[in-house]
Each structure stands twice: as structure tokens, then as C-alpha cells.
Amino acid sequence: MKELVVISGKGGTGKTSLVASFAALAEKVVLADCDVDAADLHLVLDPKIVRRENFSGGKRARINSDLCTACGKCEEICRFDAISFDGPGNGNADKTYCIDPIACEGCGVCAWFCADKAIEFGPVVNGEWFISDTRRGPMVHAKLGVAEANSGKLVSLVRAEAKKIAEDRKLDLVFIDGSPGIGCPVIASIGGADLVLVVTEPTLSGMHDMGRVADLTRHFGIETVLCINKWDVNEDITLQIEARAIGRGLKLAGRIRYDRAVTEAQIKKLSVVEYVPNGVTNDIRDIWGNVRAALDEAGE
Amino acid sequence: MRIAIASGKGGTGKTTVATNLAYVGSxxxxxxxxxxxxxEEPNGHIFLKPDLDGATPVGTLVPKVDESKCIHCGDCGDICQYSAIVSVGDAVLVFGELCHGCGGCSLVCPSGAISEVLHEIGEVHVGSTGPLAFAHGLLRVGQAMSPPVIKAVKAAAPAADLAIIDAPPGTSCPVIESVRDCDFLLLVTEPTPFGLNDLKLAVAMAREMKLPFGVVINRADLGDRETHLYCGNNDIEILTEIPDDRKIAESYSRGELAGEVLPGYRRMFETLLGRIDLRAG
Amino acid sequence: MKIAITATGANLEASVDPRFGRCACFLVVETDDLSFEAVENPNVALGGGAGIQSAQLVASKGVTHVLTGNCGPNAHQTLSAAGIVIVVGCSGVVRDAIEQYKAGQFAATGEPNVASHFGIGRRGGR
Incomplete structure (x- = not known):
């Protein structure tokens, strides 16, 4: 079983459209949407949810205002500016302390040191994750709660469930739709994977971000290939990006032309290769052929 | 006044809007x-081309253990929620990359064996470009936690009457840290199913955080009308619409500011800034 | 000699779990008579630090050796600090792996043999 992760550094370069198209071209595949704070793959693949679970990624503190004596110790020791003197009064104090759940880092230090045992500290639900059936195979996806943290942990969980399904059902491939950036969720989605495909665009921003994401995959020692979406928006920069990528030890998987039909396919809830007969679809087929070959080589 | 630019979905034009607003304002x-x-992926400097001062390192505080003072009580490992410090056998081990810098271990240690040292995770640069002041940060490649670097960039930014805060994509902790104390949140989207789905997440975030907000629709004639309908049905104000103009895409690809090089766009961003002033002022 | 071995189930006929930090179960085995205690691993789904927490757990059981498939850097460092000898590369049925170890077929490792996050998402071999 092989795991392919599609990431980009810069957002909006076409990761999800490409993953959906690969799902239509490949067989025996499990899909994992690891962009858990802005998941979009479900909009194309129309999943039927067969299992739904809560996700708890950490703990959080909460002050019981009845027990708070307003001593101020918690505010003094909190490193995350999560505690303020805005809680309701009780019989002993006119005002009490309270915790901003969005700012709380879940370290539990306030609860440990509260002399009045007024701070409850326990697990919270930060989101939900799903196992679904789609026309292209099983899919694992998730929804992080509004303004919640712990996206990296949810990514790890989605990946783990997708691999379990691949093993149980004897499927050969896991495709992971990653998130933008190079931080926590991206690191959680690439660690130990067989191959990373970086999708970029021919802009100076795309070139800059490709460099950072290539450094990241090298840092973690993961084989990486690159493709350029909308390459014809600026051919000079396309050539520059390809030269830089080769210089960094990346292999080139191909180019995708600019075509408004990519957006039309999205509106029709279809992947590009399901909607467009040729042109941009041929570009994606070529890239899939190269990625498939790189996957076969990876780890052998 | 602090205006934050966010989006949910990546690549919708946050940096285009943020850099142009900063440019026309200054x-x-x-x-x-x-x-x-x-x-994680800063791009504003590509368009604004600032002169930058040297790098200021940013770090989190991680524990350092004086083994000669340690009495192996294990309290440090018990209070730590992140497995960043453990007492095992005759040793205390620290795993800096797991540490969130809460300081609990040094507070709880009864023998004063734990002090804290800076663990570098990135750097901050400040500078200027003409009359416009500039700040950005770089998370070190391989580091997972960006919020401390974001906090440091905001703290290091030169004081000004108007701060334009360019947030990362998404709706989780790095975005929250970026927008949490702004006076107005501008959500940039595009009229596609992906753009709309992620706009709804960003709107939910703005409402949860009780931030006043408005929407900019970029590439407004690209997809369908669903985004316009959604905004209309939910009393969300569309502050401006930017057309799907190949000239903007090309000037963006070269790292140029539309408000500087393309006729008509300076006026568009001035009008947008004026509308935000009215709502946030 | 008291050892811990990572297992996919709570008996000696289960397979060796190749992951250390996120194995399903630790079997704490007295090698002389193969008497054992099964300890379900509470760290399977832990977000981060599973190797470290699991290392602490087996150290608290007073074992001198750990037998597993793979061991990452954080778990390796923690086990070493506890004075525990780490033996990687074990596979197959737990009972057989213990016999093979007693027959001297595996050597202890002085180095972690996989990178961080190896066990995330992995179950059984590939």
C-alpha cells in the first residue's frame, strides 16, 4: 500500500481538483481529506457518510465561578492570555475570573495551581470525523469545530483511519489532500508518506512557497515531485520554477494548462477528468502517469 | 484601527487585497x-519589496533541568500535557519540539531544578517601503507551531494609525491568533463551490469571535451566483467585487501591485478602504 | 528476565505489533516461564508524544528489555534513559519472537531505527 500526499505551500493552487481527478483515474484507492479546517473534497465527491465520530484533540480549563475566590493566581501564571477578570460575582467576590476557550492552550497549569479547586480541566470535543462511500472509493474526512485548535491531531487521525480501510479492504493507494502552509497540519499529513506531490502556480508567490515546502519535504526525507497548474499564465516563471525544483532534487511530474472548465467542473460537482473530454484532462492524465510511476518506485 | 484580511480557502486573493489596501492607504x-x-508562507514582501532590518529570533520557552538539583519526584512529567518533559529512571528528558511553553514544569518543580531557555522556532523582520511600515515573520522549516511567531510579528510591528493584518488561510489556531484583536475582518472569497464552502467556515469563525466583518468577492465573474445569494440571505455585506481580469493575474504573477500598475485599481482599493473605515470607525 | 513486547492482541499467539508507541498492547513477559501481564496501550490515539508515554509505561513495569518492530527517536531516548535495552526487527507470532530472542537471533539496537511519526496511521505491516 502506498500513500500519496498532495500539498502546495501556497493555498488555492488546485490541490483538491487534482486529488479528485486522480481518484477518478486510479483504481482501488482510499481518499483522505487532511485539510481539516477548510475541507473541500466532499464538494466534488458527494460522500454518503457511513460512520461519524466526535474528535477530542485536547483538554481545556473552565472556571466554576461559584468556587472562585478571585485570588488571581490563574491569571498570573497563564502564558496564553486566556484568563480575564470578567466572570460573574458570587457571595464572596464581586467579580471572578473566567477563561477564554478560544485562547486556552489546554496546558492545565491554572487548574493544577488553583488553591480553591475552582478550575475544571478535561477533554473537549474539537470536531467530527467521518468515513464515507463515494463513487470513487471510500473517503475519510473531518470537520474541525469553529475556532478550534489541534488540527494536526485530527489530520493524524484521518490518515490513520484511511490506512486502516486500505489494509482491511486490500486497496493499494491512499490519496491525501493536504492543507496549505508548512506548519502543524502539513507536517502531520506528510510524516512517513511514500510520495509528496507539490502543486504550484507560475507566480512569484508560488515559486517562493514551493521553495519552503520543498525544504520541508527534504527535512522529513520524503520523495517529492512537482507539477505546475495554470502554467501558461506566465511561462517564464513556469520555467524558473521547474529549474529551481530540479536544483532542489525534485522530479517534474508535468504541467496543467489554464482552463475555465476546471471551475465549471467544480460547479457541476465533478472532477475535471470526469467533466472535460480532453485538453486539461490530458495534462492531468500525463501527470497521473508520472506520479503512478514515482509511487511504484518509492520505497522499493 | 486594525483591519485583518482572512479567507478560509487559500489562494483567493488575501495578499492582493491586503498589500493594495496598505499601499493606497500609505x-x-x-x-x-x-x-x-x-x-508559514509569507508573500507580502514579494509585492511591497520592503527594506528589512536584520532578523530577530522568535522562540518558545522550554525547560532546562539542573540534574544536580532534581529529586526525581516526577511532578514535571505529571503536569505536562504534551509529553515534552518526562522523569524516567535517574534522568529527566526534555523534548523541545513537543513543548508549548506553558511553564508548568518550572512552576511545579519543588527543588528549583527547572529553568527555561529560548527554543528558536522562527524569526521576525520589520522594515519599510516608502511611507509604508512593514513586518513579517518566518516559521523555521520543520517547526509545527506558528502561533508564537504570529504573536511576535504583531508585537514587533511598528505602531501606526492603520494596521493591515494579512492572515494565513484556514480557520484554525494560526488564523485565530492573527485576527483575534482586530477592529474589522475582511473575508476574501471567490464565487466557486470551494470558495463558498470555506467562506461559510470563515463567517462562522467571525461570528464566534464576535468580530465585525464584510466580504470581498475576487474573480467575481468566474463561477456561479451562489456566493452572492448566500451573502444576501445572511445579511453579509459585499464590500467590493474584483473582476476576473487576466491583467491582474499576470501582474500578480510578476509580483506587481495592481493598485500601482493597473489603471482603475487604485481607485477600487481606495473605495474599499473608505467603506471599511465607515464600518470600523 | 522480565521483558515487554509490543503485540496486536492480549496473548502470546498474537502478532508482534511493528509500532512501539502506538502498538495495540504491551505484553509484560517473564521469559523463564512465559507468564505474562497484558497491558492495553492507552496511547494508541494520543495526538503527540505516544512513544514517550509508552516508554514511561513499560519502564514503570520494571522490564529490562523491550522487543518490538520499530522504535523512533523519542521512545528510544526515553527507554534508554530508563536503562531498558531495545530490540527492534521482531515480527511474527509473539511466542516465536520471544523464543527467537532467547536463542540470540536479535541484537539490541543503540539507535532508533525509524524516523519520528512512523507509527501514525500504521497498522500491521504494509
Whole structure:
């Protein structure tokens, strides 16, 4: 079983459209949407949810205002500016302390040191994750709660469930739709994977971000290939990006032309290769052929 | 006044809007600072081309154990929620990359064996470009936690009457840290199913955080009308629409500011800034 | 000699779990008579630090050796600090792996043999 992760550094370069198209071209595949704070793959693949679970990624503190004596110790020791003197009064104090759940880092230090045992500290639900059936195979996806943290942990969980399904059902491939950036969720989605495909665009921003994401995959020692979406928006920069990528030890998987039909396919809830007969679809087929070959080589 | 630019979905044009607003504001005689809070993939400097001062390192505080004072009580490992410090056998081990810098271990240690040292995770740069002040940060490649770097960029940014805060994509902790104390949140989207789905997440975030907000629709004639309908049905104000103009895409690809090089766009961003002033002022 | 071995189930006929930090179960085995205690691993789904927490757990059981498939850097460092000898590369049925170890077929490792996050998402071999 092989795991392919599609990431980009810069957002909006076409990761999800490409993953959906690969799902239509490949067989025996499990899909994992690891962009858990802005998941979009479900909009194309129309999943039927067969299992739904809560996700708890950490703990959080909460002050019981009845027990708070307003001593101020918690505010003094909190490193995350999560505690303020805005809680309701009780019989002993006119005002009490309270915790901003969005700012709380879940370290539990306030609860440990509260002399009045007024701070409850326990697990919270930060989101939900799903196992679904789609026309292209099983899919694992998730929804992080509004303004919640712990996206990296949810990514790890989605990946783990997708691999379990691949093993149980004897499927050969896991495709992971990653998130933008190079931080926590991206690191959680690439660690130990067989191959990373970086999708970029021919802009100076795309070139800059490709460099950072290539450094990241090298840092973690993961084989990486690159493709350029909308390459014809600026051919000079396309050539520059390809030269830089080769210089960094990346292999080139191909180019995708600019075509408004990519957006039309999205509106029709279809992947590009399901909607467009040729042109941009041929570009994606070529890239899939190269990625498939790189996957076969990876780890052998 | 602090205006934050966010989006949910990546690549919708946050940086285009943020850099152009900062540019037109500063060219009209206002004191403006542009603050790039996308410390994972900062791009504002490509368009604004600032002169930058040297790097200031950013770190989190991680524990350092004086083994000669340690009595192996294990309290440090018990209070730590992140497995960043453990007492095992005759040793205390620290795993800096897991540490969130809460300071609990040094507070709880009864023998004063734990002090804290800076663990570098990135750097911050400040500078200027003409009349516009500038700040951005870089998360070190391989580091997972960007919020401390974002916090440091915001703290290091030169004071100004108007701060334009360019947030990273998404709706989780790095975005929250970027937008949490702004006076107005501008959500940039595009009229596609992906753009709309992620706009709804960003709107939910703005409402949860009780931030006043408005929407900019970029590439407004690209997809369908669903985004316009959604905004209309939910009393969300569309502050401006930017057309799907190949000239903008090309100037963006070369790292140029539309408000500087393309006729008509300076006016568009001035009008947008004026509308935000009215709502946030 | 008391050892811990990572297992996919709570008996000696289960397979060796190749992951250390996120194995399903630790079997704490007295090698002389193969008497054992099964300890379900509470760290399977832990977000981060599973190797470290699991290392602490087996150290608290007073074992001198750990037998597993793979061991990452954080778990390796923690086990070493506890004075525990780490033996990687074990596979197959737990009972057989213990016999093979007693027959001297595996050597202890002085180095972690996989990178961080190896066990995330992995179950059984590939």
C-alpha cells in the first residue's frame, strides 16, 4: 500500500481538483481529506457518510465561578492570555475570573495551581470525523469545530483511519489532500508518506512557497515531485520554477494548462477528468502517469 | 484601527487585497503598517519589496533541568500535557519540539531544578517601503507551531494609525491568533463551490469571535451566483467585487501591485478602504 | 528476565505489533516461564508524544528489555534513559519472537531505527 500526499505551500493552487481527478483515474484507492479546517473534497465527491465520530484533540480549563475566590493566581501564571477578570460575582467576590476557550492552550497549569479547586480541566470535543462511500472509493474526512485548535491531531487521525480501510479492504493507494502552509497540519499529513506531490502556480508567490515546502519535504526525507497548474499564465516563471525544483532534487511530474472548465467542473460537482473530454484532462492524465510511476518506485 | 484580511480557502486573493489596501492607504498620507501573519508562507514582501532590518529570533520557552538539583519526584512529567518533559529512571528528558511553553514544569518543580531557555522556532523582520511600515515573520522549516511567531510579528510591528493584518488561510489556531484583536475582518472569497464552502467556515469563525466583518468577492465573474445569494440571505455585506481580469493575474504573477500598475485599481482599493473605515470607525 | 513486547492482541499467539508507541498492547513477559501481564496501550490515539508515554509505561513495569518492530527517536531516548535495552526487527507470532530472542537471533539496537511519526496511521505491516 502506498500513500500519496498532495500539498502546495501556497493555498488555492488546485490541490483538491487534482486529488479528485486522480481518484477518478486510479483504481482501488482510499481518499483522505487532511485539510481539516477548510475541507473541500466532499464538494466534488458527494460522500454518503457511513460512520461519524466526535474528535477530542485536547483538554481545556473552565472556571466554576461559584468556587472562585478571585485570588488571581490563574491569571498570573497563564502564558496564553486566556484568563480575564470578567466572570460573574458570587457571595464572596464581586467579580471572578473566567477563561477564554478560544485562547486556552489546554496546558492545565491554572487548574493544577488553583488553591480553591475552582478550575475544571478535561477533554473537549474539537470536531467530527467521518468515513464515507463515494463513487470513487471510500473517503475519510473531518470537520474541525469553529475556532478550534489541534488540527494536526485530527489530520493524524484521518490518515490513520484511511490506512486502516486500505489494509482491511486490500486497496493499494491512499490519496491525501493536504492543507496549505508548512506548519502543524502539513507536517502531520506528510510524516512517513511514500510520495509528496507539490502543486504550484507560475507566480512569484508560488515559486517562493514551493521553495519552503520543498525544504520541508527534504527535512522529513520524503520523495517529492512537482507539477505546475495554470502554467501558461506566465511561462517564464513556469520555467524558473521547474529549474529551481530540479536544483532542489525534485522530479517534474508535468504541467496543467489554464482552463475555465476546471471551475465549471467544480460547479457541476465533478472532477475535471470526469467533466472535460480532453485538453486539461490530458495534462492531468500525463501527470497521473508520472506520479503512478514515482509511487511504484518509492520505497522499493 | 486594525483591519485583518482572512479567507478560509487559500489562494483567493488575501495578499492582493491586503498589500493594495496598505499601499493606497500609505500613499494617501495615512500612517499605515502592513503586518504579514502568514508566517508559514509569507508573500507580502514579494509585492511591497520592503527594506528589512536584520532578523530577530522568535522562540518558545522550554525547560532546562539542573540534574544536580532534581529529586526525581516526577511532578514535571505529571503536569505536562504534551509529553515534552518526562522523569524516567535517574534522568529527566526534555523534548523541545513537543513543548508549548506553558511553564508548568518550572512552576511545579519543588527543588528549583527547572529553568527555561529560548527554543528558536522562527524569526521576525520589520522594515519599510516608502511611507509604508512593514513586518513579517518566518516559521523555521520543520517547526509545527506558528502561533508564537504570529504573536511576535504583531508585537514587533511598528505602531501606526492603520494596521493591515494579512492572515494565513484556514480557520484554525494560526488564523485565530492573527485576527483575534482586530477592529474589522475582511473575508476574501471567490464565487466557486470551494470558495463558498470555506467562506461559510470563515463567517462562522467571525461570528464566534464576535468580530465585525464584510466580504470581498475576487474573480467575481468566474463561477456561479451562489456566493452572492448566500451573502444576501445572511445579511453579509459585499464590500467590493474584483473582476476576473487576466491583467491582474499576470501582474500578480510578476509580483506587481495592481493598485500601482493597473489603471482603475487604485481607485477600487481606495473605495474599499473608505467603506471599511465607515464600518470600523 | 522480565521483558515487554509490543503485540496486536492480549496473548502470546498474537502478532508482534511493528509500532512501539502506538502498538495495540504491551505484553509484560517473564521469559523463564512465559507468564505474562497484558497491558492495553492507552496511547494508541494520543495526538503527540505516544512513544514517550509508552516508554514511561513499560519502564514503570520494571522490564529490562523491550522487543518490538520499530522504535523512533523519542521512545528510544526515553527507554534508554530508563536503562531498558531495545530490540527492534521482531515480527511474527509473539511466542516465536520471544523464543527467537532467547536463542540470540536479535541484537539490541543503540539507535532508533525509524524516523519520528512512523507509527501514525500504521497498522500491521504494509
Amino acid at each position: 500613499r494617501n498620507g495615512r500612517s499605515v503598517v502592513y503586518v504579514d501573519c502568514d508566517v
